Amino acid sequence: MNTQPEGRPLAATRPLYDVIYSVLREHIDDGSFPPGLVPGAAAVARAFRSSRVPAAAALQRLRQEGLLRDFDGHGYLTGADDSEPVRLDLGEAGLIVPPEVDRTLRVRNRRERIYPAVEHHIARALPYGRFQVNESAVAEYHDVSRTVAHEVLTRLERTGLVTQDINQRWYAGPLAEDGLRDHFEMRCLLEPIALGQVMDSIGRTEIEERRERARRAAETRPTLERIERLERDLHIDLILRCRNLQLRETIRRSQLVIVAIHHSFDLYRDSAVISLMVAEHIEILDHVLAGWREKAMRALEAHLRRSLTQNIEIVRNLGAMPEANRLPYLTAVPL
Numbered sequence: 001m002n003t004q005p006e007g008r009p010l011a012a013t014r015p016l017y018d019v020i021y022s023v024l025r026e027h028i029d030d031g032s033f034p035p036g037l038v039p040g041a042a043a044v045a046r047a048f049r050s051s052r053v054p055a056a057a058a059l060q061r062l063r064q065e066g067l068l069r070d071f072d073g074h075g076y077l078t079g080a081d082d083s084e085p086v087r088l089d090l091g092e093a094g095l096i097v098p099p100e101v102d103r104t105l106r107v108r109n110r111r112e113r114i115y116p117a118v119e120h121h122i123a124r125a126l127p128y129g130r131f132q133v134n135e136s137a138v139a140e141y142h143d144v145s146r147t148v149a150h151e152v153l154t155r156l157e158r159t160g161l162v163t164q165d166i167n168q169r170w171y172a173g174p175l176a177e178d179g180l181r182d183h184f185e186m187r188c189l190l191e192p193i194a195l196g197q198v199m200d201s202i203g204r205t206e207i208e209e210r211r212e213r214a215r216r217a218a219e220t221r222p223t224l225e226r227i228e229r230l231e232r233d234l235h236i237d238l239i240l241r242c243r244n245l246q247l248r249e250t251i252r253r254s255q256l257v258i259v260a261i262h263h264s265f266d267l268y269r270d271s272a273v274i275s276l277m278v279a280e281h282i283e284i285l286d287h288v289l290a291g292w293r294e295k296a297m298r299a300l301e302a303h304l305r306r307s308l309t310q311n312i313e314i315v316r317n318l319g320a321m322p323e324a325n326r327l328p329y330l331t332a333v334p335l
Contacts (some may be wrong), residue, residue, distance in 0.1 A: 028078055038086065132169060132171055141329055210237075
């Protein structure tokens, strides 16, 4: 039997993916959706005004329970095996979100709206020392309630990005060499596993497009924006597509601190570093294209281990924190 605090909707106490799952399951069970509907993660996230992570988790659970089935395109299909794919906005397909769920989602979405920005702002400050994070200032800066700001910081605490002392004050950083080594160790262990999981599900054309971008980068001196695109091609768009949600989230958290370095230092001003990184990406993608899973995984691990030395050197030589990184809710404190 489900219980809940007096006057508080049950949807407010459940994980978001479970709320989405329940609503979608009801629509599938009662035949509200047309046979062959393609409820992809992006469409579900848009319908529930959520991120793709809970949407994907809800769809994966429905697939595991046999309520959705795979097909050759992206996403899943409803209905019998002979149903033709039907691509509709979920609202047009008959989705009705119950009013009590909609109210809860509106509150939650305020938190989801500011979470990525707060996470990013704090992450990119980490290499520059230790900072106190002012909860009231977070709320004011992002135009949300103090409750929403507290929930965001509590979620960041669970990821290890911030901590709270006995006086209920929030702190972040510093990102020292030992911490950087720990994050890269996690990436070296987990990203090759994730790449191995996704290799069979990625279309050849998609890999060829990413390899072509890397090839063009190898022939010129690319901008920082183009280099970051190559990094995203491999480490985010491919690797974070793995089916294991816990694996995906753990990898994402360990990648997060590297964002700070990319945005705080001219990482790729050395042409030799650029050439080596691009060549490693091309090697990995070549192995993926050839279907050589073990070689691709080993090449990715070698690439990450080599990158650790480079990033440690960057952290050692960081100068003062750029003014663009200074926000009113982050105050530097002595180590």
